[in-house]
Amino acid sequence: MDNYLNSNxxxxxxxxxxxxxxxxxNKIGITKQAVSNYELGKREPSYKELNAITNxxxxxxxxxxxxxxxxxxxxxxxxRSYLTAQKKYKExxxxxxxxxxxxxxxxxxxxxxxxxxxPEYDGKSSPxxxxxxxxxxxxxxxxxxxNLLRIAEKNGIIVTFFDSSEDTNKIDAFTNFVDNIWIIALxxxxxxxxxxxxxxxxxxxxxxxxxxxxENNEELDRKxxxxxxxxxNKFASSFLLPANSFIKDVMLYNRNLKLDGFIELKKIHNVSxxxxxxxxxxxxxISREKMTNLxxxxxxxxxNKEEPLDNLNNIVAPSLFKDSxxxxxxxxxxxxxxxxxxxxxxxxxxxxxxxxxxxxxxxxLKVNKIYDNPVIKMNDIIDNK
Numbered sequence: 001m002d003n004y005l006n007s008n009x010x011x012x013x014x015x016x017x018x019x020x021x022x023x024x025x026n027k028i029g030i031t032k033q034a035v036s037n038y039e040l041g042k043r044e045p046s047y048k049e050l051n052a053i054t055n056x057x058x059x060x061x062x063x064x065x066x067x068x069x070x071x072x073x074x075x076x077x078x079x080r081s082y083l084t085a086q087k088k089y090k091e092x093x094x095x096x097x098x099x100x101x102x103x104x105x106x107x108x109x110x111x112x113x114x115x116x117x118x119p120e121y122d123g124k125s126s127p128x129x130x131x132x133x134x135x136x137x138x139x140x141x142x143x144x145x146x147n148l149l150r151i152a153e154k155n156g157i158i159v160t161f162f163d164s165s166e167d168t169n170k171i172d173a174f175t176n177f178v179d180n181i182w183i184i185a186l187x188x189x190x191x192x193x194x195x196x197x198x199x200x201x202x203x204x205x206x207x208x209x210x211x212x213x214x215e216n217n218e219e220l221d222r223k224x225x226x227x228x229x230x231x232x233n234k235f236a237s238s239f240l241l242p243a244n245s246f247i248k249d250v251m252l253y254n255r256n257l258k259l260d261g262f263i264e265l266k267k268i269h270n271v272s273x274x275x276x277x278x279x280x281x282x283x284x285x286i287s288r289e290k291m292t293n294l295x296x297x298x299x300x301x302x303x304n305k306e307e308p309l310d311n312l313n314n315i316v317a318p319s320l321f322k323d324s325x326x327x328x329x330x331x332x333x334x335x336x337x338x339x340x341x342x343x344x345x346x347x348x349x350x351x352x353x354x355x356x357x358x359x360x361x362x363x364x365l366k367v368n369k370i371y372d373n374p375v376i377k378m379n380d381i382i383d384n385k
Contacts, residue, residue: 007041009064018092028052062348071178072098078206078214079174093162097176097183100357106345107382111324114155116375121208127231130208131238142242144269148197158183159318161359173199175206177214182207192310194272198236205235240271240280259297263308273307321358335365366373
């Protein structure tokens, strides 16, 4: 048989679906050794076996004959659940964001995406100082942040959501970096705007403070991991709650530091009540005893699982790809032409997978329309959000 298959694509597709070699072999009715041979290029599957592979993995045949141009770098991804999430689930998400990056590069031929806009880190500045520097660079002054997701997108960060079912429920958020493209991935399980804001700010802390560590994060022990998590948390707290303006609001809306008073502060700052209480302790405004007492009240009211305002479902979805695809389709490029462009770029996926990866509306890439392709500035769109 002619050597027509890209054996590595079989492995990538298997991991994309979160399957081990054994699980995959059982689903298609062959041995683990056979799967291993296929993935190593030692043997090619028969046409019947290939048909089973494409059906089980739900990947188009064309995907398996394309040349490798998807860079999957397992060492440039930082998971907040790094020490607990299973390897196969982490690999699944890394492979998915690798596909997102490839789609980004293809779409950028037609769309002018926002440039990456981050402060330089000298390796010495504190997380608090770098949080201030980022606010200054992004011209946020010290005002509360209403939509951090959109602000991050406007400054060149790709933000995406991923499904967090039983296999990935230990993955809260993660950051991926390759070729100066930063991707923040957030679990769809997070339905609180306050939690989403903190997750994004936390990941921004990793991006700014820990780029050098991310390239070798597999070597981190528990202490090192906890240390950099603490730094990212301090960054997030300082970025979302600038000390002076936050203290002024506390004095204005909750001078007596009653638990219910923090609900009004949460409306203003879009930060969890527990995070605001800890911030006051960190600033020396309240004692550890006071903080502990407030935490006990939170537990007694059942707010550890869900705080007031968490159920408003007011999280804004990522729109960078959604807006760019809409613009392309409005400019008379057909869905078929767009999918062909993706395939010509070496990344053929089924439309429902592309829609999931790029946070598009379900069925968006199954509608037939006729279209044309100018370069469009995404910042003009994001500014209107």
